[in-house]
Amino acid sequence: MKILIIEDELVLQRSIAQYLTGEGNICSMASTYAQALERLNAYQYDCILLDLTLPDGEGLQILNYLKRMNRTEGVIIISARNSIDQKIEGLSLGADDYLIKPFHLSELNARILAIVRRKSAHGERHIEFHEIRIDLDAKEVLVNGKLVYMTKKEFDLLLYFVSNKGKVISKSAAVEHIWGDDSDMVDSFDFIYTHIKNIRKKLTDAGSRDYFQSVYGIGYKFTEA
Amino acid sequence: MKLFSKYNRILIIVSLFGLLVIGFLFYQMLAYYLDQQIDHDLVEEIMEVKEYSAEGKFYQPHEFEDLVVQYKKIPKVTPSSSYADTLFYNPVKHRRETARYLKTELALVGQPYQILVIASKFERQEQIKNICLIILIPVMLLFAIVLLINRILLKKIWSPFSQLLNNITAFNINHEEPYKSVEMPVEEFRQLNEVLVELSGKVKSDYNEIKLFTENASHEMMTPLAVINSKLDNMLQSNVLGKEDGETLVELYKATSRLTKLNQSLLLLVKIDNNLLQDTEEANLKLLIEEKATYFQELITERNITLETKLEDVSISTSRQLLDILINNLFSNVIRHNYDGGKIEISLDVDKLVFANTGHNKALDPEKIFDRFYKDNTSEGTGLGLSILKQICNRQHYQLNYSYEHDLHTFTILFNPKLI
Known part of the structure; x- marks a missing residue:
């Protein structure tokens, strides 16, 4: 996938690019409004990451531009402002998602994939990973065609790990993914362990191989080997 | 008098x-x-x-x-x-x-x-x-008239003053409208009024500046935090980390999470202060609490905590966002400060919502408990959760009380404190 990262904080820009490139994506970078326009004029992307506070122009202008040009790229706003108004404005101008800084790169990656999947809605809305099939519409998990019952949180978590397959996801990122921002649950890291254990058990019981790996006690990886 | x-x-x-x-x-x-x-x-x-x-x-x-x-x-x-x-x-x-x-x-x-x-x-x-009567009656009459005039005059002279008092009482540092000045015919009152206009303006601008400062400071911290987070996420992908590095990363993640949460809480407080969350809709509190109970279910069962609910079907008209935060915070609080195998009691009726939990601590100081950053040393929370609760209740004109009864830390929210 081709992804354009419009972000004026260069370290963050590079970090995002590093993570996403590791996922097999091609990343372009822009740190000003002018640069961003230049890139957008020259290339088509699958997804655009947009920081709203750029030094030489409001990020929302880029949304206006994309809308005017009838561009079909998925746009994720990444903003330090957790403002409902800005969120609504951004989404109504055609952004597909709104991610508040600071975020985990795995979260960003999962959201990018979700948008790209949604954009290419002609295809089937499911993800396959060897014997595991995740149906996104029905929110069902099938192993070798057999339905595996999962709670909503387990489903979300599995999808999160599959979206970031091969990457280590920290417990912190996993907690934030299922509990969201508004619950003051930062000290419930270890609780993720129970969830992963349950998912693993359900999958292996249904005949799947165990793809989860515990890493350094920090997090887990969903991986081939 | x-x-x-x-x-x-x-x-x-x-x-x-x-x-x-x-x-x-x-x-x-x-x-x-x-x-x-x-x-x-x-x-x-x-x-x-x-x-x-x-x-x-x-x-x-x-x-x-x-x-x-x-x-x-x-x-x-x-x-x-x-x-x-x-x-x-x-x-x-x-x-x-x-x-x-x-x-x-x-x-x-x-x-x-x-x-x-x-x-x-x-x-x-x-x-x-x-002779006495002839003198006394006019004197008494005069006396009565003087009193009456006094009364009318005083009332008239002081009426702008009481208006001024009303306006000061109505003045709220959190509200948009400034202190309303009053037309003052009396010099001293006019001075008082002028001083008040100036003072209220100053207080308001100072307060707004502090809020703006908090907001900006918190926002500015979000980008460096995002950098730290992203660096950690990338570092985690490295295949050459030792066990010790792993432990360091865990600590770093925890610290970053806390810092992030702290920042978010500060911003939330400012936002509630600024009255930015004003959407109002009819919400079924019973359904919401049941929904949240399911949402937090794993956290509760994980620690063998018993949850007892006694909920009546109650709907209130309020800001949905604030209500969400309110219930989330209440749940977080009763789970976080509980011990394994403890108890949570939730009851809801038309007048009040009660969250009670067992905890390691004995009774807390009800005067200080809602202060910002008041927490015991063992707590890993931000110390802002209860302040946020209090702030939301103030904003919605609910009354939030804390008490310690039968070994239960009890938080009671009265929806219509004036009626009770």
Whole structure:
């Protein structure tokens, strides 16, 4: 996938690019409004990451531009402002998602994939990973065609790990993914362990191989080997 | 006591006391002059008696003079005379009246006599009464009128002041509208008003500046935090980390999470302060609590905590976002500060919502518990959760109380505190 990262904080820009490139994506970078326009004029992307506070122009202008040009790229706003108004404005101008800084790169990656999947809605809305099939519409998990019952949180978590397959996801990122921002649950890291254990058990019981790996006690990886 | 009634009370007490003293003295003076006059008349009567006796007759006054002269034979004249008050029977009017007499001894027609001249004071006293009334009634009237004018004037003069008071009371640092100034006809009040306008403006701008500072500081911290987070996420992907590095990363993740949460909480507080969350909709509280109970279910069962709910079907009209945060915070609080195998009790009725939990701590200080950053050392929370609760309740005009009963930390939210 081709992804354009419009972000004026260069370290963050590079970090995002590093993570996403590791996922097999091609990343372009822009740190000003002018640069961003230049890139957008020259290339088509699958997804655009947009920081709203750029030094030489409001990020929302880029949304206006994309809308005017009838561009079909998925746009994720990444903003330090957790403002409902800005969120609504951004989404109504055609952004597909709104991610508040600071975020985990795995979260960003999962959201990018979700948008790209949604954009290419002609295809089937499911993800396959060897014997595991995740149906996104029905929110069902099938192993070798057999339905595996999962709670909503387990489903979300599995999808999160599959979206970031091969990457280590920290417990912190996993907690934030299922509990969201508004619950003051930062000290419930270890609780993720129970969830992963349950998912693993359900999958292996249904005949799947165990793809989860515990890493350094920090997090887990969903991986081939 | 109101300034107004205090002023009036003093005025009335002093005036009445003065009036009494002056009235008493006035009466005494009049009575004294009356006695003098009567005594003078009595002496004249004695002269009359003497003149008559020179002609060999006993003087008797005319009937209409309210005067009685009595003669009494005595063995011998000792020259003396005395005045005094007495009562006598008025033979003309057939009643007893106060009177004044002069008693003296004289030799009349060659015989020693004691002569008693008694004059009625009745008519004169009536006169005094009338004089007093004639003076007293207008004075009282004047007094009443002065009081009335005072009242009306004071009320009129002070009415802008009470308006000013109302406006100060209505002034809220969190609200958009500034302090409303009042038209002041009185110089001192006008000054007061001007000072208040200036002061309220200053307070408001200072407060807004602090809020803006908090907001900006928190926002500015979000980008570096995002950098740290992303660096950690990338570092985690490295395949060459040792066990020790892993532990360091865990600590770093935890610290970053806490810092992030702290920042978010500060921003949320500012946002509630700024009244930015104003959406209002009808929300079924029972459904919401049940939903949240499912949402937090794993956290509760993981620690073997028993959850008891007693929920009535209650809907309230409120900001959905604030309500969400409120219930989330309540749940987070009762789970976080519980011990494994503890208990959570939630009850809901039309008037109130109660969250109670067992905990390691004994009763907490209800005065301090809602303060920002008040927490015990073992807590890994931000110390802002309860402040946020309090702030939301203030904003929604709910009353949030904390108590410690039967080993349960109990948080009660009264939806209509004024009615109870």
